[in-house]
Each structure stands twice: as C-alpha cells, then as structure tokens.
Amino acid sequence: MHVFKTSLRLVFRYPLYLLIYIVMFALLGLVITGAPAASATGAVEFDAPKPTVAIIDRDHGVVAVGLVEFMSERATLVDLEDDVRALQDATATNAATYILIIPAGYSEQFMLAAREGRQVPELECVVSVAESSGVMVDALVSSYLNAMRICTIGFTDLSSAELVERAQEAAAVNAPLSVIQSTDQISRASLLPFYFKWSSYPLTSGISILVSLLYINFQRGELRRRNLSTPLSPTRMNLQIAASCLVVAVLTWAFFCLMAMTPIVGGLELLRANPLSFVLVAITALLYTLVPLALGFLLSQFSLNETAINGAVNIISLSFTFLSGIMMGGSYYLDSTMLTIARFVPSYWYSEAIEAVVSAPGFSPAQLQPFFTCIGVMLLFALALFSVALLISRLRVQSSEAGGNTAAEAVA
Numbered sequence: 579m580h581v582f583k584t585s586l587r588l589v590f591r592y593p594l595y596l597l598i599y600i601v602m603f604a605l606l607g608l609v610i611t612g613a614p615a616a617s618a619t620g621a622v623e624f625d626a627p628k629p630t631v632a633i634i635d636r637d638h639g640v641v642a643v644g645l646v647e648f649m650s651e652r653a654t655l656v657d658l659e660d661d662v663r664a665l666q667d668a669t670a671t672n673a674a675t676y677i678l679i680i681p682a683g684y685s686e687q688f689m690l691a692a693r694e695g696r697q698v699p700e701l702e703c704v705v706s707v708a709e710s711s712g713v714m715v716d717a718l719v720s721s722y723l724n725a726m727r728i729c730t731i732g733f734t735d736l737s738s739a740e741l742v743e744r745a746q747e748a749a750a751v752n753a754p755l756s757v758i759q760s761t762d763q764i765s766r767a768s769l770l771p772f773y774f775k776w777s778s779y780p781l782t783s784g785i786s787i788l789v790s791l792l793y794i795n796f797q798r799g800e801l802r803r804r805n806l807s808t809p810l811s812p813t814r815m816n817l818q819i820a821a822s823c824l825v826v827a828v829l830t831w832a833f834f835c836l837m838a839m840t841p842i843v844g845g846l847e848l849l850r851a852n853p854l855s856f857v858l859v860a861i862t863a864l865l866y867t868l869v870p871l872a873l874g875f876l877l878s879q880f881s882l883n884e885t886a887i888n889g890a891v892n893i894i895s896l897s898f899t900f901l902s903g904i905m906m907g908g909s910y911y912l913d914s915t916m917l918t919i920a921r922f923v924p925s926y927w928y929s930e931a932i933e934a935v936v937s938a939p940g941f942s943p944a945q946l947q948p949f950f951t952c953i954g955v956m957l958l959f960a961l962a963l964f965s966v967a968l969l970i971s972r973l974r975v976q977s978s979e980a981g982g983n984t985a986a987e988a989v990a
Contacts, residue, residue, distance in 0.1 A: 581815050585822030588795050589788055599787065600830055603780035604837045611773040612842040629711035632658040632674035634665075639685020641726055644742035648722045648749060649678075653715060669704055676715040677704040688723075692730040698723065718749070725749040770856070771936050773843045774863050775904045777834050778925045781863070782870045783895040785830055789823045789874025790887045797878065823874070827867040835860050858935045858949065865953060866928045872963035879970040902926035908933070924959035927952045 590596070631653040635642050649655065656674045658664055668674055679702040691698045701719070705712035725748035729741050736744065796819060838845035838860075849856045877890055901916070902925040903909040909929060912920055920926040931952035938945050 579818060581810070581818040582822050585792055585796075585819050586825065588792055589822070589826055592788065592791060595784065595787055595791075599780055599784035600833060603784070604777070604834055607773055607776050607780070607834075608837060608840060608842045610776060611769045628652065628654045629675040629715050630654050630656050630673070631715055632656040632668060632677045634658065634660050634677070634679045636660065636682045637680045637684040639683075640738040640742060641685040641688045641723075642680045644726065644745060645680070645719065645722055647742075648746050649715075649718065652718060665704075669706075672706055675706045675712045678719060679703065688726070689730055692727045693734075695731075698727055722746070722749040770838060770843050770845055770848050771859065771932050772907070773838055774834075774859055774932055775908075775929050776899075777863065778866065778902075778904060778928055779895050779899040781830060781834065781867060782873070782898055782925070783891050785827050785867055785870035786874040786877065786895070787887060787891045788826055789871055790878045790882075790891070791884065792819065792823065792826075793875060793878035794882075794884075794887070797881070823871055827871050828864070831860075831864050831867050834863065854941055855935055858941075858946075859932055862928065862931045862935065862949075862953065866924075866956060868957065868960040869924045869928075869963065872960045872967060876963050876967035876970070879967055879974060898923050898925040902929055904929050924956050927956040927959070931956065 631649055633646055633649065633655065635646060646655075653676075656668075658668050658674070658677070665677065668677060681702070684699060684701070688698050701723075703716065703719070705716055722745060726741065726745035729736075729744045729748065733741060733744065835845075837843070839849075845856065873894065874891075877887055882890065899905050901923045902920050903912045903916070904925060906912070909917060909920060909926060931949055934946070934949035934952055938949065943950075
C-alpha cells in the first residue's frame with residue numbers, strides 16, 4: 579500500500595485548496611443557509627420617506643390650489659423661484675425629486691374640458707432619475723387630476739370647494755398596508771436540503787482539483803518511467819491511486835455531513851425527526867462525489883498545468899451550479915429552455931434527487947421511484963465522464979507522448 583499512502587501525502591501537499599474549496603466554502607454554505615432563518619425571526623417596520631416636491635403655481639385656481647394641498651400632505655414641498663435658471667439649477671442639483679409647473683389659466687381650462695368631455699390639459703413636470711420616488715409622485719398627481727375630472731363630470735351641482743374636497747378624498751383612497759409579525763419560525767431541518775444542494779459546488783470543485791493534481795503528479799515523465807520499472811503492476815498501482823481518490827472524496831463528504839449537523843443547518847433536528855430522510859440525502863451527496871471524481875480524472879488526461887486545472891474546475895463547477903438552478907433556489911425557477919439545458923448537467927439530477935426525498939409522501943419503493951430515477955441518471959453522468967477519461971488515457975498510452983523511450987520522444 580505504499581502507492582496509496584504516497585497518494586494521500588500528495589493530496590495534503592495542497593493545503594490551500596483544502597482550505598479554500600472545502601473548509602471555507604463549507605462555512606460559506608452555513609452562512610448562506612442560515613440567512614433566511616435569521617431574517618425570519620422578526621419583522622421590520624418600514625416607513626417610506628416623503629419625497630421632495632417643488633410646485634410652481636402660476637394659476638392659483640381651484641384645481642391648482644387643491645393639488646397643492648393634496649401634495650403637501652404626501653410630500654415635502656420645496657420652495658423654488660419661478661425662474662428658468664433656478665429651475666435648471668434645481669434639476670441639476672436634484673434639489674427636488676419632482677418639479678411640477680401649473681401654467682396660468684390651467685384650472686379654467688381643466689374644468690371646461692372636463693365638463694365638455696374632452697381630454698384635460700397636461701401639466702409640465704420634471705422627474706428626477708436619481709430617485710425612484712419621482713414616479714410615485716407623478717402617479718399621485720395623475721390620481722388627483724383623474725379624481726377631480728370624474729367629480730367635475732359627476733357632480734355638476736357642487737361648488738368648487740366641494741369638488742376639491744371630493745377629489746382629494748377619492749384620490750386619497752389606497753390599499754391598507756400593515757406589517758404582520760410571523761409567529762412561526764423557519765424550521766432548521768427545512769434548511770438542510772438547500773445546504774446539501776449548495777454543497778454540490780464545493781464538492782465538485784474541491785474533489786475535482788485534488789484528484790486532477792494527484793493524477794498529474796503520477797503522470798510526470800521521470801516518475802512515470804520509474805513506476806513502470808517497479809515490480810508493482812500498473813493495474814495494482816492504478817487501483818491504489820483510485821483508492822486514495824475515493825478516500826479523499828469520502829473524507830470531503832464526511833466533512834460536509836459533519837457541518838450539516840451544526841445548529842445553523844439543522845441536521846440533528848432532521849435526524850431526530852426523520853432519520854431516513856437525512857440518511858437518503860447524505861447518501862445522495864455521497865454518490866454525487868463520483869461525478870467530481872470522474873471529472874478530475876478526465877481533466878488530468880489533458881496534461882494541463884495547475885493554473886489551467888484550477889480555472890477549468892472553477893468554470894465547470896460554476897456552470898453546473900448555475901445551469902441546474904441551485905444558485906436560484908431550485909429548478910422550478912427555470913423556464914422551459916433553461917430546464918431543457920439543465921437536464922444535461924449532473925448537478926440538476928443531484929438537486930432533483932434531494933427534492934424527491936424531501937417531498938416524498940413515504941419511503942416505499944414506489945414512492946421513492948423519482949429518487950431512484952434521479953440517482954440513476956446522475957450515476958450515468960459519472961460513468962460517461964469516467965469512460966471518456968479511460969478512452970483518452972488509452973489513446974495517450976498508445977501515442978508517442980506516452981514516455982518511456984527517450985529516443986522516440988526526441989524523434990517525435
């Protein structure tokens with residue numbers, strides 16, 4: 579078992595990858611998973627600030643006065659000089675979120691157009707693009723003017739003051755808003771599936787890069803020629819290297835399972851409430867480690883350096899996680915096109931397998947059929963990656979780049 583022990587020592591020669599891809603990402607997963615539960619512990623009161631509004635009233639008629647009164651209750655009025663330069667400066671310095679200009683004779687034209695059934699004249703306004711509240715102010719102005727127009731048409735026997743009062747009452751009607759304090763906290767056990775789904779990224783990246791670097795070390799020319807000259811057969815040597823890779827995968831999986839038992843994620847809570855669900859989710863994660871094992875073996879066949887391996891693993895891992903919908907919370911957020919693409923990603927079937935366990939009404943073979951289907955497809959992805967890696971490895975051995983003959987290498 580000398581090769582097996584040497585392989586494990588080679589893995590621990592890369593402590594930075596172990597720290598970043600496994601330890602740090604496991605802790606990051608705890609933070610991301612625990613955030614929804616922390617935010618659900620209490621409600622936050624929201625008090626929208628009043629927008630700043632400047633109204634240049636050149637009319638002082640009944641409609642204009644009513645509009646100024648209406649907006650003064652819902653916004654902070656800012657005094658501006660009725661001057662072109664002052665208005666330009668106010669717009670440039672964002673002195674007011676919304677600037678409204680009421681021209682002279684507007685009230686008379688408005689009342690006449692409303693009674694005759696014509697379109698009422700529009701007001702000139704300047705909406706600030708720096709704040710979104712300007713759009714809300716414009717909606718309030720339109721609401722008041724529409725209410726005033728309807729009241730003018732419907733109540734012909736009312737005085738101007740009464741019309742303004744009716745319009746202000748109608749425009750002030752809105753849906754009631756209240757903050758409801760939640761009495762039920764998010765169950766910690768319900769966070770465990772998301773944690774294991776999100777762990778697909780560090781599992782893929784961490785295991786793949788360690789396995790790739792391990793195989794690349796054994797493929798170095800002089801070391802490979804020396805190993806070929808030993809009494810140990812290539813088959814037994816490869817089996818010991820593969821066994822060390824399996825140990826790395828199992829230890830990584832065990833570490834993530836251990837982190838899942840922390841109170842933040844609620845693994846212990848689920849284990850006590852429904853031990854079979856926890857076991858099936860953990861087994862799903864264990865079987866998924868075969869995918870990064872095969873991926874790491876495949877990448878090691880391309881004779882890439884450490885930097886290239888690092889970049890390729892990160893791109894592939896992120897692609898798996900995003901395309902499968904895990905970063906969005908689940909595949910149910912994907913549209914039909916993205917869902918079709920996601921089915922060609924192994925992490926999608928890993929996520930669906932966990933969902934099948936969580937949503938299963940029972941644990942009979944018939945009820946767990948979707949779970950077994952997803953597991954089977956996921957294992958087929960691992961087998962496909964491993965088969966391609968074996969084919970490339972076989973072709974490399976038969977090529978002139980295989981090593982072992984210095985003269986042949988020189989000619990090649």
